Amino acid sequence: MPPKRKGPLQTVQRGTDYIKIQVDRLMLEVSQLKGSTESKELAEASERCARLQQSVEEAMTTLKKLTKADELAPIGNYDQKKLEEENRLKMIQEKLQALALRVSPAQKPGASKQAENPSSSHTEEEDDAEDESEEESEEDDEDDDDDEDLEKEAPDKSSETFIAVSAFKGEQEGDLSVQKGDLLSIVSKNPDGWWLVHDSKGNQGLVPKTYLKVHQEEEEEEEEEDSETEEESEEEMDEASKTKQSSQQSTWDVVRKAVLEINATDVLAAMGAIPAGFRPSTLSTLLNEGKMYRSSYYLQPELSPSQLAFKDLFWDPDTGSVLPRVSRTSLTLTLWSCRMIPTPGVGVQVLSRHVRLCVFDGAKVLSNIHTVRASYSSKSLKTWTFTPRTVGILPSLLDGDCFVRSDSQSPDLGILFELGITYIRNSTGERGDLSCGWAFLKLFDVSSVPVPYRTYELTVHGGTPYEQGVDVDPSITRRAAGSVFQQMMVSRKQPKLVVKLKSPNTATRTHLNLLPDTLVGSTCSAHLVALYRQVLADALLRDRLTMQNADLICNPVLATFPEILDQTDLLDALRSAWAEKESVLKRSEKRDGELLKALFVQAYLDTVFPLLHSASLPPPRWADEELESLRAKAIFRPTPQGSLAALLSADSGQEAFDVAQVTYDFLRPTRAAAATAS
Incomplete structure (x- = not known):
């Protein structure tokens, strides 16, 4: 179970974690019942699925009512965390809807089997045509006498089944609110574009036809179901993103990415x-x-x-x-x-x-x-x-x-x-x-x-x-x-x-005490980060006209050095250049702070700065051996001495110049939000 949390938002997060565990457990149990005809087990799974759907809806309702003022303590990025939690609940809701369709208990043991294996039903048809005719007549009578039984059963192939490609919230009385991924049966198609539909829960109402598309039922073998689900999820997310407003596109991109990652892991586990x-x-x-x-x-x-x-x-x-x-x-x-x-x-x-x-x-x-x-x-x-x-x-x-x-x-x-x-x-x-x-x-x-x-x-x-x-x-x-x-x-x-x-x-302790209060990194680079902090202190605390002055500072080192901590090959190039300069220093020179800062700036400008925006240096990509080799060749190849010579060399083209490459705005990157949250 997740660790104990406090506050309304954390309580909802903890409840969502618990619901997810229950959903994953139910999906595992249902996967082990594939091919089973025991209606009692399917009925029990269907009831559990319905209870979980109700829990998700209650959690979603509670989450939407929460505000930042309800929290017992300040929470950084509150709106983003609330949105992420809502997206997580939506993903769980979609998985439950798909699961509900699979475990819907049929009125007869043969109905579920017929839906999964049409060829088997056709064999039974040839073996006992008279019994099948009686069953069909009974089903027709049930359809005419009781529409609720039809709504509870899985959609028949002879009737059209549509899927909601986007969420729709009912605006007037008679409209039916649906969520993306809901499976809907068409009752009537009105000429004005508003179709009368009913969902798997028995609710009925009007939905614009632009929110619906034909749902193709899966007829693949059991071992291909996981892969098919992954592909359909991607297609549905792509289709949904086209219908969303621009303000919602980024949200659904996050949801789509998370769904695909989960499905990919499920596929690998199933394999x-x-x-x-x-x-x-x-x-x-x-x-x-x-x-x-x-x-x-x-x-x-x-x-x-x-x-x-x-x-x-x-x-x-x-x-x-x-x-x-x-x-x-x-x-x-x-x-x-x-x-x-x-x-x-x-x-x-x-x-x-x-x-x-x-x-x-x-x-x-x-x-x-x-x-x-x-x-x-x-x-x-x-x-x-x-x-x-x-x-x-x-x-x-x-x-x-x-x-x-x-x-x-x-x-x-x-x-x-x-x-x-x-x-x-x-x-x-x-x-x-x-x-x-x-x-x-x-x-x-x-x-x-x-x-x-x-x-x-x-x-x-x-x-x-x-x-x-x-x-x-x-x-x-x-x-x-x-x-x-x-x-x-x-x-x-x-x-x-x-x-x-x-x-x-x-x-090492001397270097670490010059670093930010919170930081994790490689010990071999601590002395370089300490030198950067000293150059930063000179610019912000010593050389500014007044402490109220917030003008841009022209300093390429301050503007770009943080970037190389995320590109370790460039950091290694700086370490190598600094080691060469430090090796020729006398003992007294190594104790001269001003000299060390000047040499550090010179080493940075001569080696790393011309490479940061070099056209010949491909952008970094994690765990790409071929790209890492290309970057190593570009970084450690012989270059002209001096930053100006390297920037003006005909052999090393540069990207289009941006003033942000040489100016440092200390108000923009500061961690004010983090300070407030802590």
Whole structure:
């Protein structure tokens, strides 16, 4: 079950989580009844489906009545979260409508079977024509005498069945309100374009014909049903998006994406290509939604609640630099290995194995999401390793040494690790991200004392971080029902993540205290981020005419440096250039803060800045080996010395110039909303 939440919106979210679990459980049970003719089991499933539909409608009604003023505490992005919850309820409602059609109990055992297998019905017709004639006459009598029985039965192929391509809300008395995906039977077609229809619940009313399209019943084999559902869902979402107003298009795009991801995972699970505990990646979805969970977002200065000063950026007049700040949580950790991680089956090619980590309090993500790519051997695909031995500078993406900073006072604060893969289906070419499980390391005990620095072997759980008691591979757990020895052997086969918490050394601690209060990243880049923060403090706290001056600042480094934290290959190029400059410095020069900042700016302008908007540098794409190779060739090829020479070189074309490339607006990217929410 999801963690305990407070407030009306969180209560609705918790109820939706519970409903989703019940719906998934019902769908699994119904799938196991395929071909069954026991009307009692179908009737029970139909009743449960109806109760769940009623629960969804009640939750939707409650959600629509909620306002931000009802909350016990401020919630950031309240309207967006409310809209996301409404979309989630709509998706559950659509799945229940499709499920209700499959489990509708027929009046006779043969009716359900006839609808699923016409050829079988035709054989019975030849074997006993007289009995069939009697049944047909009885059905005709029932149709004439009782329309309600007809409405409860599944639509017959001889009558037209339509599907609602968009939601319609009744405007006048006699209109019928329908939701997208509702299956409707036509009673009469009026010349004015308003058709009289009735739905699966027995409600009857008028609906514009432009909201309807002919529904083609599935006649595929049972093993092709999941794939057909995926294709139909995509077609329906495409058709619905054409009829929506422009203000609703973005909403349905989110719904369509979520539906397709869920269906793709269901298809892979039905094929046996992934274990039952795999899910669509939660942290990957958050990363793709926008910049809110990226390092570049958390690198920006945060405004205080008054909006008149900075919350995490102060000037130290004694040192003439950034004032060091100690966060409640400031530590380093090393990812050692992942053991006994199940692998996908045939038909799925893995493009990347990785671990995403962030600060988490059991209910929400409280920091940026940092990704570390794992290494593995073809002889042991179930074992992932990190920080491999390499020559030269280790790429940031492969570096398992990470730092974690957070100023959250939550008693349940910890680090969430999500083990994931990026895959491609060989048959369709479809790409996706899956979670292979998750682990949580709580950083404080019940007395708010930090946990000791040592190596931890964390159990990897299946499902999402909001699900409890889900195994990555349930088949392994079922084997543990025997002797104690057998349980010990099974325990060794459970997925594990090995991490080591460490206290930062003196140099690393000095760098971390100059960083934002909340940030997760690679330890190898902490010194570069610290230098950027010092350049940022000079511009915002030292060189501005007055603290009330909010003019644009002409500084390419401030304007573009946060972008390279999201492009690790560019960050590696800067690390390499800085290492070369730092290697020739004398000991006294390394203690000169002004000299170090000047060299940092020069190294950035000479290497990274000309590449950011280079026409020869393809845009980044996660887990694309060919594209990563092309970017590496463009980044590390010999270039003219100096940023001006590189920008004016005939061999390196540039994109059209935008003033945003060289101007920094500190009001636009600040995290004022996050400060208010916290």
